[in-house]
Amino acid sequence: MKKYITAVLLCVLMLTAFVTGGCTDSPVQTQQWDVIATVFPAYDFARAVAGDLLQIKMLISPGSEVHGFSPTLDDLAAVQNCNLFIYSGGETDTWADEQFRSGNLDTEQFTALAMTSCVELKAIPAAIEEDMHDHEHDHAQTEDYDEHVWTSPENAVRILKAICDELCRLYPEHEETFRSNAENYANQITAQAQEIQKIVDNASNKMLVFEDRFPFVYFCEQFGLSHTSAFGGCAGNTEVSAATLNTLVKTVQNHNIPCVLYLEFSKMQTADSIVAATGCTKREMHSYHNVTQEDFDNGVTYVDLMKRNTETLKEALS
Numbered sequence: 001m002k003k004y005i006t007a008v009l010l011c012v013l014m015l016t017a018f019v020t021g022g023c024t025d026s027p028v029q030t031q032q033w034d035v036i037a038t039v040f041p042a043y044d045f046a047r048a049v050a051g052d053l054l055q056i057k058m059l060i061s062p063g064s065e066v067h068g069f070s071p072t073l074d075d076l077a078a079v080q081n082c083n084l085f086i087y088s089g090g091e092t093d094t095w096a097d098e099q100f101r102s103g104n105l106d107t108e109q110f111t112a113l114a115m116t117s118c119v120e121l122k123a124i125p126a127a128i129e130e131d132m133h134d135h136e137h138d139h140a141q142t143e144d145y146d147e148h149v150w151t152s153p154e155n156a157v158r159i160l161k162a163i164c165d166e167l168c169r170l171y172p173e174h175e176e177t178f179r180s181n182a183e184n185y186a187n188q189i190t191a192q193a194q195e196i197q198k199i200v201d202n203a204s205n206k207m208l209v210f211e212d213r214f215p216f217v218y219f220c221e222q223f224g225l226s227h228t229s230a231f232g233g234c235a236g237n238t239e240v241s242a243a244t245l246n247t248l249v250k251t252v253q254n255h256n257i258p259c260v261l262y263l264e265f266s267k268m269q270t271a272d273s274i275v276a277a278t279g280c281t282k283r284e285m286h287s288y289h290n291v292t293q294e295d296f297d298n299g300v301t302y303v304d305l306m307k308r309n310t311e312t313l314k315e316a317l318s
């Protein structure tokens with residue numbers, strides 16, 4: 001009996017040590033955020049609606065590659081404690097759906113809003129690399145939906161309004177301000193989209209050529225632009241084969257394309273090769289996934305990036 005009591009006491013002591021040790025070893029940050037957004041567009045739209053009234057956090061670090069992002073324990077604790085979690089709903093944050101499914105993140109405790117749930121989805125478009133390897137594919141890949149819904153200004157307004165609706169439900173005391181902020185921002189987006197439409201309407205060339213990735217299917221469909229790229233969507237591998245480079249060069253030459261486009265954070269290797277082979281120029285077309293630390297510190301907005309893209313399009317469609 002004595003032995004038994006000793007054993008039980010020992011177990012209790014070990015358990016206590018384990019529990020308290022576990023708590024003190026890994027202090028989990030529980031700062032309260034009103035809104036946590038995984039990627040830049042979601043962060044920007046929430047900020048436009050809420051202004052300074054709410055604490056909003058962008059989960060990815062400025063300047064980092066968003067595809068393949070993996071949350072830390074602190075990130076997960078922050079999401080669990082926020083009120084509204086906004087994510088793309090696609091390949092950049094499949095981790096979120098996995099955390100919901102496994103129950104690691106309890107969605108009873110916060111509202112989760114996927115940007116892909118706010119709009120009509122389109123398939124990832126075929127591109128040169130995929131066309132070349134068509135015989136090896138069963139087309140399953142190209143039938144995946146494209147997650148870059150925010151690249152179309154019309155979709156951006158839809159997502160902005162969905163975010164506004166959720167915030168009004170969660171913070172009814174601020175509804176009037178939120179609705180007026182959202183309307184004002186939607187007007188800015190729409191005005192800039194009209195600028196872009198004018199450029200497209202007056203352009204003789206209506207084809208955009210991208211050096212590797214192509215996350216602009218929603219954008220091109222809204223404005224009636226055609227496109228060529230090495231990869232459809234955001235391929236993990238952006239190494240362009242010699243045959244694909246050759247196809248891109250021929251496309252630029254045959255269609256008299258004045259300017260080849262590359263995405264933010266690109267090393268521009270393929271763009272430089274195309275420029276060297278054809279004498280065209282190269283310019284950045286921002287896809288809004290993430291912004292540089294400098295842009296982030298300066299408070300750059302989706303509309304600011306639209307304006308930069310407008311300048312790029314003036315050259316690319318001339």
Ligand SMILES: [Zn+2]
Nearest residue numbers: 148215234289
């Ligand atoms: Zn992407």
